[in-house]
Each structure stands twice: as C-alpha cells, then as structure tokens.
Amino acid sequence: MGLLILVAGLALFLGMHATRIPDDQRRSGMIARLGKGKYRGIYTAVSILGLVLIVYGYGQARLDPVFVWNPPAAMRHIAALLMLVSFIMLAACYVPTNHIKAKLQHPMTLSVKVWALAHLIANGTLADIILFGSFLMWAVLLFKTARRRAIPMGFAGDGPTKVGTLMTVVVGVLAWLVFAAWLHVHLIGISPFSR
Structure with missing residues (x-):
C-alpha cells in the first residue's frame, strides 16, 4: 500500500513540476486559460498533496521494505x-x-x-x-x-x-x-x- 501511495504522490508532484518538459506553450496556455492566480493555487495545492503522499507513502514502504x-x-x-x-x-x-x-x-x-x-x-x-x-x-x-x-x-x-x-x-x-x-x-x- 505504501508503494502505491508513493507512486501516486510522485505522479502528482512531479507531474505538476513537469508541465514545461514536453512543451512550454502548454504551461503558458494553462496560465492563459485559468489566470495566473488560479494556476498558482492549483499548482501549489497539487504539489503539496503530492509531497504529503510521497512522504507518507515512502514512510509506509520503509516499514516493510522490499x-x-x-x-x-x-x-x-x-x-x-x-x-x-x-x-x-x-x-x-x-x-x-x-x-x-x-x-x-x-x-x-x-x-x-x-x-x-x-x-x-x-x-x-x-x-x-x-x-x-x-x-x-x-x-x-x-x-x-x-x-x-x-x-x-x-x-x-x-x-x-x-x-x-x-x-x-x-x-x-x-x-x-x-x-x-x-x-x-x-x-x-x-x-x-x-x-
């Protein structure tokens, strides 16, 4: 279970931080559609949730390591x-x-x-x-x-x-x-x- 939570956290956290990798225009388009303030709010909320899941999932996985x-x-x-x-x-x-x-x-x-x-x-x-x-x-x-x-x-x-x-x-x-x-x-x- 810990590994699944870890993977979910990584997907959220790194996914949010990877929006510029495929195409910088995609990120710019999202900011244009949502507005800078709303985009930053979503970016921050998803990143924090991802980080919490990473920390929790990794901690749980360490209790029963493979x-x-x-x-x-x-x-x-x-x-x-x-x-x-x-x-x-x-x-x-x-x-x-x-x-x-x-x-x-x-x-x-x-x-x-x-x-x-x-x-x-x-x-x-x-x-x-x-x-x-x-x-x-x-x-x-x-x-x-x-x-x-x-x-x-x-x-x-x-x-x-x-x-x-x-x-x-x-x-x-x-x-x-x-x-x-x-x-x-x-x-x-x-x-x-x-x-």
Whole structure:
C-alpha cells in the first residue's frame, strides 16, 4: 500500500513540476486559460498533496521494505561526497553573483540530479529506486528541456564574482555538514555516516 501511495504522490508532484518538459506553450496556455492566480493555487495545492503522499507513502514502504540489492558500504561514502556537490549547487541558486550559477545555468535542477543519484547508489529498496529514480528521470528531462530553451541566468550588477563563488561554497559546505551530521537523522530517521 505504501508503494502505491508513493507512486501516486510522485505522479502528482512531479507531474505538476513537469508541465514545461514536453512543451512550454502548454504551461503558458494553462496560465492563459485559468489566470495566473488560479494556476498558482492549483499548482501549489497539487504539489503539496503530492509531497504529503510521497512522504507518507515512502514512510509506509520503509516499514516493510522490499530489498532489490544490497549496496556496498563504499557507496555511502561516494553518496556523501555527491551530496556535498549537491548542496554547493543548491547554494548556487540562492547566493548572488557566483560563477557556479553562471557556468551551470540551472544549478537547482543539477542539484536534484546529483541528490537523486547519490541516494540511488546508496540505497537498495524498491521504494528507494522508485522515489530517487523518478526524481532523477524528472531532473534529467527538465535539464535537457531547459538547455534546449537556452534561457540564460541573468545577474544584477557586474555579474559573477570571486566573493560570491566563495560564499556559495562556504554556504553549501556548512549546509551539508549540518544536514549530514544532525538534520538527516532527525528528519529521515537515518544517520548517513553510522549505518
């Protein structure tokens, strides 16, 4: 039952976040028909419902796991390093004027790709494969679409700076340390370094 709820949540959440993948005009058409406010309301409500179902379904699936493979212990260490990269790319979305954002153009989508890949190689249950595999496929498709549209990320002011890039790395590393050492075990119930 948990797996079905997880799949339903993924369909809602990723489905809402995939409206631009096949054709950006489809999303624009929906906004034109419904109005920006109504579209945002539906988008938000469906996304929240999907996220709740993902969290609940994944939690239920973990109570009675179906093991597909048993990852070697080394995969956890590789996953930890990949997560460091993911956190730095995530920070690049929010820290202004950094070279990482200027170079990657879509660091949020790349961050999700790396996050999903890291968790896929370190976990071997069916629920993990469904959850992280779905996010990985979504991020790959979204990144391809974004690159095809070739929408550059603009900067206010003079563009990327060394200070902005250094701040991005510092914020990413600190966030990774806090999440890996403390938040992951409290939110997810698993310590990444003690299994």
